[in-house]
Amino acid sequence: MPGLRESYTVARGDSLSGIATTEDVRGGWQRLYAANRQIVGDDPDLILPGQRLSLDVAKARGTARKPAAAAPAPKRPAAPEVQQKREAEPRPEKTAKPQPEREAKPQPEKTAKQEQKKEAGQEQKKTVRSDRASERVEKSSGFSAPVAARTGTPYRQSGSWSSGYHTGVDFPVPTGTSVRAVSAGTVVSAGWAGAYGYEVVIRHGDGRYSQYAHLSALNVRAGQQVGGGQRIARSGSTGNSTGPHLHFEIRTGPGYGSDVDPLAYLRAGGVRI
Structure with missing residues (x-):
């Protein structure tokens, strides 16, 4: 029943969510963290063995505990189903039908303006080919970012983690x-x-x-x-x-x-x- 224990001493391998579940803390790990933030620190990800946490979350927050029906213990989310990819079946290649040869028709002489447009088009194609080549070189390295986003909390930022810093x-x-x-x-x-x-x-x-x-x-x-x-x-x-x-x-x-x-x-x- 809630309230039987006033405090809890953190052991190796504990997490706030696990403590909140086993000790039936009303409001879950978020309420437990809010009541013990001065002890845990700014980041609740990794708590330290030996820390003494108050389980009386209502008293620690300075409010009176109101009688209410006991909330059901939080459950670990069900493991997500692994999404399997299906390989596409190969499709038979289409054989191009032979086309009858056509006699070349005489073309009028191209103006200087048409020649300039042709050269500009050729330069544009070269640029596109160069960009695609750069993409192929980058992909061939075999490395990519885990997500397409900017970074947040940096590596080795000091804090209340068990190692004393952010490990990722x-x-x-x-x-x-x-x-x-x-x-x-x-x-x-x-x-x-x-x-x-x-x-x-x-x-x-x-x-x-x-x-x-x-x-x-x-x-x-x-x-x-x-x-x-x-x-x-x-x-x-x-x-x-x-x-x-x-x-x-x-x-x-x-x-x-x-x-x-x-x-x-x-x-x-x-x-x-």
Whole structure:
């Protein structure tokens, strides 16, 4: 029953959403965070073991507790179904029908103005071909940004995280935004990850790992091969999240605590971000 315990001491592996569920905190993890913000700090994503949190959220906020029916305990969102792609069946190539040869008709001499238009058209075609060639060179690098958006909370910003700093970079995007693999690799994990909500972790050919967190839908499974730029999920706000965004990390190992600068990694691969 609510109110039996006045406080809770954070243990390793705890999250605000998990504590709110097990302790039946009225108002969920958001109310628990608001009541203990001075202890937790500005970001609720990663709380620290040993912190003593008040469970009396009404008293901590300075308001009287009103009698009300107990709210049902929050449930973990159901795991999103993996969306599978169907390969298009190859269509038989159409054989062009032979056309009868036509005799060339004599053409009037072209004026200087027509010649200038022709040269201008040729220059424009050269420019288009050059632009397309540049696109092919950029795509051949095999690297791409995880989402088409500007960055938010930067890497290594100091704060109340267990490491003392932000281990990745955030991209503020609406829920449902396509999330793409930054380069080819193998999916190491795809599913629920506590404070990170739904996440995907990919191992790349250079030995680095990329992590995509707070997702709303998954398009891949563990063990699946993916290509650079392939959609792997959709962004969301699951886990300990203050709003819709993508949390993105580059790591030397599959787990938390082996992070490196994610933007420096992408830029080294030719991504403009």
